[in-house]
Amino acid sequence: MALVPVAEALERLLDDATPLPGESVPLANAAGRVLAQPVVALRTQPPFNASAMDGYAVRSADVAAAPAQLEVIGMAPAGRGFSGTVREGQAVRIFTGAPLPEGADTIVIQENVRDLGNGRIEVTQPTAQARNVRRRGLDFVQGDVLLEKGRVLDAAALSLAASANHPALNLVRRPLVAIIATGDELLPPGSTLGPDQIISSNAYGVAAAAQSVGARVLDLGIAADRKEAIAALVRKAVEANADVIVTLGGASVGDHDLIHDVLTGEGMKLDFWKIAMRPGKPLMFGRLGNIRCIGLPGNPVASIVCSQLFLKPMLARLGGRDHRQDLRTARLGAAMQANDVRQDYVRASVREEAGALIATPFGIQDSSMLRMLAEANGLIVREPFAPAAETGAECSVLMLR
Numbered sequence: 440m441a442l443v444p445v446a447e448a449l450e451r452l453l454d455d456a457t458p459l460p461g462e463s464v465p466l467a468n469a470a471g472r473v474l475a476q477p478v479v480a481l482r483t484q485p486p487f488n489a490s491a492m493d494g495y496a497v498r499s500a501d502v503a504a505a506p507a508q509l510e511v512i513g514m515a516p517a518g519r520g521f522s523g524t525v526r527e528g529q530a531v532r533i534f535t536g537a538p539l540p541e542g543a544d545t546i547v548i549q550e551n552v553r554d555l556g557n558g559r560i561e562v563t564q565p566t567a568q569a570r571n572v573r574r575r576g577l578d579f580v581q582g583d584v585l586l587e588k589g590r591v592l593d594a595a596a597l598s599l600a601a602s603a604n605h606p607a608l609n610l611v612r613r614p615l616v617a618i619i620a621t622g623d624e625l626l627p628p629g630s631t632l633g634p635d636q637i638i639s640s641n642a643y644g645v646a647a648a649a650q651s652v653g654a655r656v657l658d659l660g661i662a663a664d665r666k667e668a669i670a671a672l673v674r675k676a677v678e679a680n681a682d683v684i685v686t687l688g689g690a691s692v693g694d695h696d697l698i699h700d701v702l703t704g705e706g707m708k709l710d711f712w713k714i715a716m717r718p719g720k721p722l723m724f725g726r727l728g729n730i731r732c733i734g735l736p737g738n739p740v741a742s743i744v745c746s747q748l749f750l751k752p753m754l755a756r757l758g759g760r761d762h763r764q765d766l767r768t769a770r771l772g773a774a775m776q777a778n779d780v781r782q783d784y785v786r787a788s789v790r791e792e793a794g795a796l797i798a799t800p801f802g803i804q805d806s807s808m809l810r811m812l813a814e815a816n817g818l819i820v821r822e823p824f825a826p827a828a829e830t831g832a833e834c835s836v837l838m839l840r
């Protein structure tokens with residue numbers, strides 16, 4: 440199979456990836472989730488003309504000039520309106536959020552009132568009509584579309600939905616990613632290692648990448664390099680209704696690289712295998728019924744870079760989210776050699792200097808080196824067959840943080 444160009448691989452991965460169906464979620468669990476449907480107001484807010492201040496509800500004609508003396512005929516705290524009518528020369532003591540009494544059209548704030556005793560007040564400042572009154576429906580009216588489908592629920596959106604009287608919302612189901620590590624040499628962090636063993640690290644970074652775009656993760660642990668062991672975990676993923684199965688390692692061409700055989704044996708239809716990129720060449724993609732299967736290369740840097748480039752956009756799409764890579768233009772901080780057939784993602788340190796970005800590639804680019812990846816804050820993207828470039832030449836950088 441010829442190496443698939445990066446852009447084509449992404450296109451094929453995203454082909455028909457549409458948001459998963461909605462599910463009803465209580466508001467208390469909805470933060471950060473994505474609306475599957477618009478939110479429509481089930482009520483009008485405020486539902487009545489309301490006082491915006493603590494003070495006195497009056498008729499504007501009575502306070503057009505000051506000083507003006509008025510008789511206080513009752514009280515209206517929030518939640519308990521005054522049931523009578525305010526007539527000429529009268530006022531009602533009122534508090535923020537209370538309904539404006541019948542007959543009143545203006546609120547005089549209490550700072551502009553002197554209490555004369557015996558139920559009488561003096562208004563010390565002239566007050567214009569409708570001052571300090573919130574009109575019915577100022578915020579929204581029943582039937583208004585308040586939030587569009589696809590909106591990520593942040594603080595303001597959640598309070599708005601609550602105010603519109605929704606106890607629960609229809610949200611895009613979060614995609615479930617099952618992660619399967621493979622390799623006889625792998626043991627989980629915290630293990631005492633034998634002489635030929637290393638720590639299984641990739642699942643943690645891949646899980647974090649998935650969670651960063653709102654996906655749920657089911658870490659199925661490590662399968663030994665035996666077909667039956669890998670197949671057993673693939674079946675677990677299917678039983679758990681995973682939307683995406685990610686395998687780690689075993690994607691290349693070695694005798695112990697069994698992923699392709701196991702997945703096709705379980706019914707996966709291979710879409711492509713091997714991309715013209717570095718790191719990440721052996722990436723595999725196929726479909727097992729509705730489940731998307733991504734075979735990530737075992738080399739730790741390749742698994743993280745491929746998660747950034749392919750897994751995150753796919754999960755974002757399934758979860759109804761926008762996802763854009765943070766690509767910037769920079770100048771090279773060191774010269775680079777001509778590139779070969781694979782699009783190169785070169786770990787680099789990116790810094791700002793006099794308003795411009797300078798991206799300096801690290802000297803060693805071995806795709807087993809996690810420390811260097813963690814130190815890098817960007818990847819210089821080198822097109823296939825890019826010619827050699829001098830220090831200071833323009834380049835494209837994918838920012839990682």
Ligand SMILES: Nc1nc2c(c(=O)[nH]1)N[C@H]1C(S)=C(S)[C@@H](COP(=O)(O)OP(=O)(O)OC[C@H]3O[C@@H](n4cnc5c(N)ncnc54)[C@H](O)[C@@H]3O)O[C@H]1N2
Nearest residue numbers: 620638639640641687688689690691696720736737738741
């Ligand atoms: N003859 C060839 N050999 C290799 C090729 C090739 O084209 N021809 N491709 C190389 C490239 S590129 C990559 S990338 C690796 C990836 O191959 P696999 O996906 O089959 O990965 P493994 O062989 O299983 O492992 C590679 C390496 O990564 C370590 N590993 C695997 N899983 C984990 C994990 N979960 N956590 C930490 N480290 C892991 C594993 O121990 C190996 O050291 O193949 C090249 N070879």
Ligand code: MOO
Nearest residue numbers: 718719720741806
């Ligand atoms: O392409 Mo592999 O990803 O060198 O590590």
